[in-house]
Structure formats: C-alpha cells, structure tokens
Amino acid sequence: MNFMYQEFLTSLGFGNIYRGPEAVGFQFKFTIPYYRGVWLSQISGGFMVKVDGVEYPLDKVSIKVQDRVIPWSEVDYSYDLFWPYGSYATVIVEKPGGLTVGLHKVEVGLSIRRSYMDEDPAVQHLYDFGDRRMQAPPPEAEKGSEEGSYNPMQPLQTCSLDMVLVM
Amino acid sequence: MEEKYILKYGFRNVYQAGRITGFQFKFVIPYYRGIYLSCLDEFSVKVDGENFSLNNVSIKIGERIFPWKEVDVAYDVFWTYGDPATVIVSKPGGLETGLHTIELGMFIRKSYIVWTDPEGIYDFVIPPLPKSELPDKDPRYGFQTFSDQLSLVI
Amino acid sequence: MNRKQFISTAAGVAATTVIGACRALGNSDTSPASADAFSRLPAHKVRRGVALYSYQQAIMCNRMTLEECFEEMNSIGAYGLEMMGQATIRDYPYPSDEWVRDYWNMIEKYEIVPWTYTNFHDKYLRKAGMTVDENVEYQTREFELGKKLGFRHFRMLIGFPINVMEKMIPIAEKMGVWMGLELHAPVTLDSKLVELVLGIAEKHPEAVGFNPDWGIFAKYPSELERNKQIEAGTLTREIAEYILDAYKKGTNKEAVAAQVKKMKPKPGDTAYIDRVYNSGRSTQDPKDLIPLLPYCKSTHGKCHYITEGNEFRDTEAEWEPGLRVMMENGYDGYVCTEFEGQRSYSMYDIDELDQVRRVQVIMKKILGV
Numbered sequence: 001m002n003f004m005y006q007e008f009l010t011s012l013g014f015g016n017i018y019r020g021p022e023a024v025g026f027q028f029k030f031t032i033p034y035y036r037g038v039w040l041s042q043i044s045g046g047f048m049v050k051v052d053g054v055e056y057p058l059d060k061v062s063i064k065v066q067d068r069v070i071p072w073s074e075v076d077y078s079y080d081l082f083w084p085y086g087s088y089a090t091v092i093v094e095k096p097g098g099l100t101v102g103l104h105k106v107e108v109g110l111s112i113r114r115s116y117m118d119e120d121p122a123v124q125h126l127y128d129f130g131d132r133r134m135q136a137p138p139p140e141a142e143k144g145s146e147e148g149s150y151n152p153m154q155p156l157q158t159c160s161l162d163m164v165l166v167m
Numbered sequence: 168m169e170e171k172y173i174l175k176y177g178f179r180n181v182y183q184a185g186r187i188t189g190f191q192f193k194f195v196i197p198y199y200r201g202i203y204l205s206c207l208d209e210f211s212v213k214v215d216g217e218n219f220s221l222n223n224v225s226i227k228i229g230e231r232i233f234p235w236k237e238v239d240v241a242y243d244v245f246w247t248y249g250d251p252a253t254v255i256v257s258k259p260g261g262l263e264t265g266l267h268t269i270e271l272g273m274f275i276r277k278s279y280i281v282w283t284d285p286e287g288i289y290d291f292v293i294p295p296l297p298k299s300e301l302p303d304k305d306p307r308y309g310f311q312t313f314s315d316q317l318s319l320v321i
Numbered sequence: 322m323n324r325k326q327f328i329s330t331a332a333g334v335a336a337t338t339v340i341g342a343c344r345a346l347g348n349s350d351t352s353p354a355s356a357d358a359f360s361r362l363p364a365h366k367v368r369r370g371v372a373l374y375s376y377q378q379a380i381m382c383n384r385m386t387l388e389e390c391f392e393e394m395n396s397i398g399a400y401g402l403e404m405m406g407q408a409t410i411r412d413y414p415y416p417s418d419e420w421v422r423d424y425w426n427m428i429e430k431y432e433i434v435p436w437t438y439t440n441f442h443d444k445y446l447r448k449a450g451m452t453v454d455e456n457v458e459y460q461t462r463e464f465e466l467g468k469k470l471g472f473r474h475f476r477m478l479i480g481f482p483i484n485v486m487e488k489m490i491p492i493a494e495k496m497g498v499w500m501g502l503e504l505h506a507p508v509t510l511d512s513k514l515v516e517l518v519l520g521i522a523e524k525h526p527e528a529v530g531f532n533p534d535w536g537i538f539a540k541y542p543s544e545l546e547r548n549k550q551i552e553a554g555t556l557t558r559e560i561a562e563y564i565l566d567a568y569k570k571g572t573n574k575e576a577v578a579a580q581v582k583k584m585k586p587k588p589g590d591t592a593y594i595d596r597v598y599n600s601g602r603s604t605q606d607p608k609d610l611i612p613l614l615p616y617c618k619s620t621h622g623k624c625h626y627i628t629e630g631n632e633f634r635d636t637e638a639e640w641e642p643g644l645r646v647m648m649e650n651g652y653d654g655y656v657c658t659e660f661e662g663q664r665s666y667s668m669y670d671i672d673e674l675d676q677v678r679r680v681q682v683i684m685k686k687i688l689g690v
Binding site: 011 | 633672674682
C-alpha cells in the first residue's frame with residue numbers, strides 16, 4: 001500500500017552504476033514525501049542513506065533532480081533547482097564494485113524545510129502556537145544527519161524498502 | 168483505478184436547456200489494452216437495481232458520442248487503454264442527489280479466443296453458444312460485470 | 322556504422338547488453354564499450370527483455386510513464402522491448418509525428434532495442450467477422466505501425482487466421498518483417514497447428530515462425546494463489562502442501578484424493594486436487610522445442626509469481642531447462658518477461674516492478690548477462 005508521505009521509495013531504476021565494465025556505485029529513487037514540490041536546497045537540513053544496515057557518508061552521495069546531479073555538499077546552494085511534485089529524485093552513491101545481485105534493504109531519510117515553519121526564534125512570539133511546534137526529534141533521526149546542520153523542527157522522514165538489484 | 172473500473176469522478180446528471188435529461192458516469196477498460204469500439208459486444212447498465220434499455224444508452228469516446236446501436240459499426244474508433252469512456256443514459260429527471268449503486272456489464276470480443284476452427288487445428292475451441300444464452304450467464308464466455316457505489320451531487 | 326545500424330546486426334544485439342551496462346555516474350561521460358566489455362560476451366545469443374504488459378497496472382494508474390518503463394528496463398539490463406501497439410501507442414493506430422519522435426528519443430536515451438510487437442489481429446471487428454481483404458489491410462497497417470517504431474518481429478496471437486497469414490507472407494517479405502505465431506498453453510508442440518505453421522515456416526523462414534510463450538513450460542499452480550486461498554480460509558495449508566508434494570513426487574491423483582478425504586477437507590481443499598493436477602496438463606518438455614528453435618526469433622517469458630524475500634524461484638515453472646535449451650541450440654534473440662500475476666490478484670498483493678526484477682535475476686544468473 002502506498003501511503004503518500006510514508007512510503008516514498010521505489011525500486012524503479014535501482015541498479016549499479018557502471019563506468020566501462022566496472023561498477024563504481026549504485027543508485028535508487030524516491031518521490032517527495034510532501035504535497036508539493038520544493039527547491040532542492042530545502043532538503044539540505046539532513047539526509048541519510050543506508051543499505052543493508054550500512055550508512056554511507058554524505059560526501060559519497062549525490063542527488064539527481066531534473067537531470068542535474070548535485071553532490072550533497074552543494075545541495076544547500078541549489079535554491080534555483082526545483083524538485084517538482086510527484087517526480088523522482090535519484091540518490092547516487094559512490095561505492096567501488098557496487099552492490100551484489102539480489103535483495104537489498106534500502107533506507108533513506110530526509111528533511112524538508114517548510115516555508116511556514118519559522119527558524120528564527122525571535123519571531124515565534126507572533127504566533128501563539130509557536131511552542132507546540134518545538135518537539136524533541138526522535139533519537140534515530142538525529143543520528144543520520146550532519147553535525148551542526150540538524151534543525152530540531154525537522155526530524156528526518158524515513159522510508160525503507162526491500163529492493164531487488166539485477167545489475 | 169485498481170479494480171475500480173467504474174470511476175468516482177464524472178458521475179452526474181446531464182442537463183440540457185436547464186432540464187435534466189439523464190445521467191452519466193465514466194469507466195475505464197477492464198482489459199490490458201485498448202480496443203476498437205465495435206469489439207464491445209454486449210453491454211448492460213443497472214442503477215439501484217433498475218435495468219436501462221440499451222436504446223437509452225450512448226457511449227462517449229473522446230468527444231464523440233455513439234448511441235448503442237452505432238457501437239457495433241464503430242470499427243474505426245479506437246478506445247485507448249486507460250482513457251475513460253463515458254456512459255450516457257437518457258432518463259428524464261435524472262437521478263437524485265445521494266448514493267447510487269451502479270452495475271455495469273460488458274463482453275469484449277477478443278481476437279485470440281478461438282470460436283470456430285475451420286482448419287481443425289485447435290484442440291481447445293470454445294463452441295459458440297446461442298446468442299440468447301451468451302451474456303450475463305457464464306463468465307467463462309467473457310461477460311464481465313462490475314459494480315460500485317457512487318455519490319451524485321448534481 | 323552508427324549505434325542504430327550497429328544494433329541491427331547480430332553482433333550489435335549481443336553487444337547492446339554490455340554497452341547498455343555502461344551507465345554514467347552522475348554527469349560524467351560514459352566511456353564507450355571497451356574491448357574488454359566485448360570480450361566478456363558469452364557464447365550464446367539469448368538476451369533479456371521486458372514485455373510492457375508486465376507493468377500494466379502501474380501504467381494504467383499513471384504511476385509509470387513510458388519513459389519510466391524504458392528507464393527501468395535499462396536499470397535492470399533488460400534492453401529488449403516487447404509492446405502491444407494497442408496498449409502503448411498514443412492515438413493508435415495513427416500516432417502523431419511528435420509521439421513517434423519522443424518515442425525514438427527515449428529508445429536512444431535508454432538504449433532500448435525494439436524487438437517484438439504484440440499484434441492483436443482483431444478479426445472480430447464486426448460480429449460476423451471481416452473479409453480476407455479487410456484482414457490483410459488491417460494487418461498491413463500493423464506491420465507499418467510496428468516498423469515505424471523499429472519492430473521487425475510480430476507476435477501473432479493464437480487465433481490469427483492461417484489464410485490471412487499466408488496472404489501476408491509476400492507483404493512481410495517485402496517489408497522485411499517476421500510473424501511469430503504465439504505458442505500459448507494449451508497449445509502443444511506436437512499439435513496440428515504447429516505442424517501446419519512449421520510447414521509454412523520451412524518455406525518462408527524470413528516471414529513466418531514461432532513465438533513460444535513460457536507458459537507452456539508451467540507445471541505447478543502459483544504459490545501466491547495458494548497463499549491467498551489459505552489467507553481467505555478456503556484452503557487448509559497442510560492439505561495444500563500435502564497435495565503439491567504428492568503431485569511433485571508423481572503420486573497418482575486417486576490416491577491423493579483418498580488421502581485428502583481422510584483429512585477433513587473443506588470444499589476448497591478437494592477442489593485444489595484438480596487445480597494442482599490440471600496445472601501440468603499441457604506442460605511441454607523444453608527439449609521438444611529444439612526442432613522449432615531455428616524458426617523462433619522471439620520468446621515470451623511469462624510468469625505469475627516469483628517467491629519473495631531473498632529466494633528467487635518461479636513457483637510455476639523451472640527456467641533453467643528451457644533457457645539451457647535455447648542457449649545450447651542457437652536461439653538468437655530476446656526472452657521478454659511477461660509478468661501476468663497482477664491480473665489474478667489485487668495490485669496491492671503484488672508489485673509488478675519487483676516481480677519483473679525477480680524473474681530477471683533468475684534469468685541473469687543462468688544466462689550470465
């Protein structure tokens with residue numbers, strides 16, 4: 001069953017990436033777990049990629065949106081690249097040799113900065129529901145994000161899917 | 168779409184010059200490909216248990232409307248896979264606002280069903296039944312029925 | 322020789338799977354297929370493909386576009402394309418130039434090889450049937466349409482009138498297209514139908530042949546069907562497993578029926594005996610395909626349920642004997658997966674895309690590519 005914001009991974013396009021005959025990494029796709037498109041930079045708050053329990057450092061990760069490949073370190077500056085609602089983003093992970101043929105458990109976590117969530121504590125007094133937004137993040141969400149970039153208002157939305165890799 | 172070949176959207180009364188002349192609903196083909204409209208062989212429309220005569224039924228494909236009696240000769244009209252067809256039923260006054268049960272039945276002539284075997288090369292021919300016994304009776308002969316409950320607003 | 326000319330050659334077909342494997346990392350350039358890649362080609366010429374029929378629910382529900390189908394085929398290395406004009410072509414039978422141009426752009430982008438056009442010959446457009454001339458006109462248009470999209474093999478479904486096939490031979494020869502009669506269960510390889518068409522194929526091998534459907538090798542009922550019945554409470558797991566086990570061991574049906582009677586069966590349990598024993602009623606031995614293989618240019622890899630988890634097993638048929646026969650007897654072409662299980666169950670019960678990947682894993686392990 002596809003619950004829109006909970007199951008956003010797909011096995012469509014899951015495969016190793018080859019340079020010549022050698023596998024140099026792998027890729028998989030997911031749709032936006034939200035009801036509209038966002039600028040890519042809006043997801044720079046945190047990201048997590050795990051395959052078969054192994055987490056990949058973000059300096060090995062790039063994200064492809066609209067045919068443009070953005071290394072994780074540049075995502076925060078990609079405020080001119082729109083990720084349209086309903087379209088896939090591709091996660092590209094460098095890993096010499098790629099993944100083996102067969103079943104893999106793929107997990108992804110991301111966080112979307114919403115326009116209606118204020119990050120500046122100074123303005124919060126304008127809204128009388130301000131305090132209710134401040135909730136402690138789930139502990140596992142904190143683990144996967146880069147140090148210093150974690151925003152307490154945006155716990156990672158995570159999804160996990162068992163996918164079959166053919167090549 | 169899932170198993171819901173009758174669509175929830177587009178169900179409404181049909182208005183002409185301020186009066187309700189009937190109602191309409193949409194469905195997609197319960198098959199894995201599109202067909203020429205003429206291959207739609209048998210058809211039945213029942214709403215809240217009332218069976219409508221095919222004389223009062225038209226089918227709209229794209230922007231073209233075919234009264235049921237013209238469907239049989241519409242062999243140059245292709246009903247595309249996945250595109251909804253609209254069933255238009257004449258019924259002065261239309262249907263009331265609220266929930267209705269729609270039952271739809273159809274038989275599609277399929278090219279690969281072997282009904283006759285003049286060369287004697289198939290050992291799995293489906294013997295033709297008398298026409299009167301065909302629809303509605305035996306799903307093995309390909310008559311499909313669907314029903315769903317839909318809300319009508321206007 | 323450009324890429325398109327190259328893939329139309331036999332070597333090109335073989336090399337495509339390797340070239341296609343060279344997906345670029347990010348925006349960096351794809352290196353051309355190296356000599357090394359070519360030297361890895363296996364000796365046989367059996368290649369993997371997908372019939373778009375497999376993704377029908379996803380397409381119908383707008384969850385998968387044609388481009389995404391091609392992308393998915395590329396990412397599993399199944400480059401051979403089989404499609405039905407009547408399910409895929411926008412504005413069939415007269416697609417716009419724009420649609421055709423987009424189609425070719427996608428074919429290029431994802432390195433797809435249009436291989437087989439599944440051809441519904443609608444001889445019942447009128448209730449009373451069509452004249453032979455009308456059928457010839459209809460079929461000629463299908464050839465033209467398929468050819469425009471790069472297909473030279475036409476999978477003619479069972480029921481294609483033999484007299485029309487004969488009329489089409491000179492047209493097919495002139496157009497350079499081939500008609501493969503679908504061999505679909507319960508057709509047997511020693512049937513009159515096969516004998517008749519083999520006679521025609523021997524005289525016109527460029528125009529006529531066979532397109533075997535893997536369903537003829539199916540021996541067992543799908544395990545998903547069994548599991549669904551058990552879940553619904555109409556079938557008892559122990560009894561179902563006993564029946565299937567006994568069937569696999571070759572126990573005769575009467576003995577099984579007598580034993581089941583003692584197990585306090587539900588009506589569904591008793592009915593399952595017939596279901597199991599009938600499932601192999603028209604199973605063919607892959608070896609019997611050998612004499613027909615020179616006339617087979619396309620194969621339809623049907624399946625209904627591959628086991629889930631980390632086990633990759635077709636619950637209805639064994640793939641290895643059939644693929645070995647093809648590998649060892651010079652079959653030169655694609656085996657296009659047709660996953661058909663979505664029609665038997667709710668789409669929530671089964672993931673088409675995952676099932677295609679699973680059967681492709683089975684094939685890849687046997688074929689090596």
